[in-house]
Structures are given as structure tokens and as C-alpha cells.
Amino acid sequence: MTAQNGSESDLLRRLPPVRGRLTANAPIGPMTWFRVGGPAEALFRPADTEDLAAFLAALPPDIPVTVIGVGSNLLVRDGGIPGIVIRLGRGFVDIVPGRGQVETGAGALDLNVALTAAEAGIAGLEFLSGIPGTVGGGFRTNAGAYGTEFKDALISADALDRRGQLHTVTPAEMGLS
Incomplete structure (x- = not known):
């Protein structure tokens, strides 16, 4: 420490x-x-x-x-x-484009995710360019821009609970619908 x-x-x-x-x-x-x-x-x-x-x-x-x-x-x-x-x-800002989707850390800036997706030819994340902040905050608040919200683009998220347990959750499981 x-x-x-x-x-x-x-x-x-x-x-x-x-x-x-x-x-x-x-x-x-x-x-x-x-x-x-x-x-x-x-x-x-x-x-x-x-x-x-x-x-x-x-x-x-x-x-x-x-x-x-x-x-x-x-x-x-x-x-x-x-x-x-x-x-x-x-330790939370990696952005890894894959086959038609992007895996990213919660600390990654929304704009950087949008740019990385565009460079990789991945559509559907353009709305992130209009949202200030990080992926984690955007997911937590279901941020949106240009008619699209996080719940519309997110497949799942790995999240830690208050006890340090890792859970994979969908937008619906987070109450984003």
C-alpha cells in the first residue's frame, strides 16, 4: 500500500x-x-x-x-x-476490438472506444463519441447520445460487487431496459 x-x-x-x-x-x-x-x-x-x-x-x-x-x-x-x-x-482502460464487438475496461473513455471501434470497422458505437466520461459511468447511468443508449449496444459487463465477487451481467439484469 x-x-x-x-x-x-x-x-x-x-x-x-x-x-x-x-x-x-x-x-x-x-x-x-x-x-x-x-x-x-x-x-x-x-x-x-x-x-x-x-x-x-x-x-x-x-x-x-x-x-x-x-x-x-x-x-x-x-x-x-x-x-x-x-x-x-x-489497469482498466484497455480497448480490444474483436469480431463485430469491442471489449473494454470500465475506465476507458467513451470517445476512445468509439474511435477504436470505427478504426476496426465496427459499427454501432458511434453514439459514444457524444458522451463525456468512461464506459463504467456510461453503463451505470445508461448514458446515451444520438438516439442510442448503453443498453442498446452493450452485450454484457463483468462487474465486481461490494464483496469483491465478479459477476457477468446483461443490461436487463442491471435494470437497463
């Missing part, structure tokens, strides 16, 4: 070990497009899916968890965000 930003907080002492980065009292405002808002009590940037799954599995259940993307549609109150804020980074 890498602890940054001053002395370890009480919260950091309760957290499981990680390979990614943990930061106490991390400023979140600068991570949002509006550039306003208070700090996260603790910010976790997991190294990869395995790091995130292990962290969630060992995280005490009373600690609140908030997941953010690149902050394109996020306002943070001046008082900040209690508990753990998880921000996906480099």
Missing part, C-alpha cells in the same frame, strides 16, 4: 493492503470537470481488477464506497465524500 498526503488517517489503518495507491484526504474537486468540491476521506486507485476485488473482499462492511470515473458529470459537495472513493486508472 502506498499512503500519501500526510499522516495515515484512522480510516487508512482499517483498510486492507493493496498494490494500487491509497491517499488520505485526497482532493476530489480537481478530478472533476467542474473543478469544485471537497476531499475524499480516502481515495483508492486500484492497480487492476484483482487488486480491486481483493480490496473489496477485505473491506469492512461499515465503510462507505463511492466509485467515480473521470468526473465529467460529477459535483462534489464542499464537505467532501466520506469513506472510500474508488477511481479506476490505467
Whole structure:
């Protein structure tokens, strides 16, 4: 674990070990497009899916968890965000085009997915070019543009629950219909 930003907080002492980065009292405002808002009590940037799954599995259940993307549609109150804020980074941005579909990490920017799909001759993801943010946020909110929403293009998603268990879910299973 890498602890940054001053002395370890009480919260950091309760957290499981990680390979990614943990930061106490991390400023979140600068991570949002509006550039306003208070700090996260603790910010976790997991190294990869395995790091995130292990962290969630060992995280005490009373600690609140908030997941953010690149902050394109996020306002943070001046008082900040209690508990753990998880921000996906480099280990979650891969974009792999295949036969008529694209596999991507939740941290990949929507625009980059649209461009990669177009370069690979894959149609149906053009709408992503009009959505700011990441695939994870777009899926969670069923974001859309130009008459198409995530539920219309998504086949399935691999998602971790609060206990660190991996599930493959369809848009319908996520309540996107």
C-alpha cells in the first residue's frame, strides 16, 4: 500500500493492503470537470481488477464506497465524500476490438472506444463519441447520445460487487431496459 498526503488517517489503518495507491484526504474537486468540491476521506486507485476485488473482499462492511470515473458529470459537495472513493486508472482502460464487438475496461473513455471501434470497422458505437466520461459511468447511468443508449449496444459487463465477487451481467439484469 502506498499512503500519501500526510499522516495515515484512522480510516487508512482499517483498510486492507493493496498494490494500487491509497491517499488520505485526497482532493476530489480537481478530478472533476467542474473543478469544485471537497476531499475524499480516502481515495483508492486500484492497480487492476484483482487488486480491486481483493480490496473489496477485505473491506469492512461499515465503510462507505463511492466509485467515480473521470468526473465529467460529477459535483462534489464542499464537505467532501466520506469513506472510500474508488477511481479506476490505467489497469482498466484497455480497448480490444474483436469480431463485430469491442471489449473494454470500465475506465476507458467513451470517445476512445468509439474511435477504436470505427478504426476496426465496427459499427454501432458511434453514439459514444457524444458522451463525456468512461464506459463504467456510461453503463451505470445508461448514458446515451444520438438516439442510442448503453443498453442498446452493450452485450454484457463483468462487474465486481461490494464483496469483491465478479459477476457477468446483461443490461436487463442491471435494470437497463
